[in-house]
Amino acid sequence: MDHRQILTDFIRRAWSEGDLAAVDDHVAERYAIHHDPGDPWDGRTLTREEFKQRLVASRAVAPDQVFDLVEVVAEPPRVAVAWTWRGTHLGDLPGFPASGRPLRMSGLTLYSCEGDRLSGHWQVADRLSIYRQLATG
């Protein structure tokens, strides 16, 4: 697999389908969250087990979540991706208990790789739009 395929496979299996084996297949032994404002793990470096815990906890907010990749830009060992996200709000968020509402968000992530494994990211998501969706009608 080239870096584009690795990233596409990882996001589909891990983040859209919740397949923990995708972490074993594609994540390095140490994964650095360089920048991810609003993510509870922002600034931390995770083992694969800790990454799986983050994946399970993150997906609990919207267990039916799907990431769609809008664009992938690969210049190994870096791969950037623009994405949209959608899911149903079935888990609690700080200040916003589960509402059952459909939610949408967009963001971009710049991944670093070590060999053919993902070793970290720098991400910004449009979290303001989530607050607006939850705070209104």
Place this chain on the structure above:
Amino acid sequence: MDHRQILTDFIRRAWSEGDLAAVDDHVAERYAIHHDPGDPWDGRTLTREEFKQRLVASRAVAPDQVFDLVEVVAEPPRVAVAWTWRGTHLGDLPGFPASGRPLRMSGLTLYSCEGDRLSGHWQVADRLSIYRQLATG
């Protein structure tokens, strides 16, 4: 100049220094803002003159603003960049009149090029952090 240099030169001259000639040098005749939630021009396609108007209006919020590029990923005709932004809040924002406060924000932008000119972008900025900086002490 390669695409990395074009982007670096454009962001420094246009966005950090307010040099309108950088628009003539680096922006295509039509520039499409594919996705940029919170930007007043989100979804529009601009001529160079309209791009200059957007640049002038955007910079008025923090005329001393500086963009620092954290990482650039180039796979022509696409270039992605992770950035941080800082500036002094000297112009009004909706709901937040000029406060004189120092502000910081981060974001990522994925640019499209036509030949050696920038023809559009897909961007997400951490606007939630700006609201938090302005809404608190």
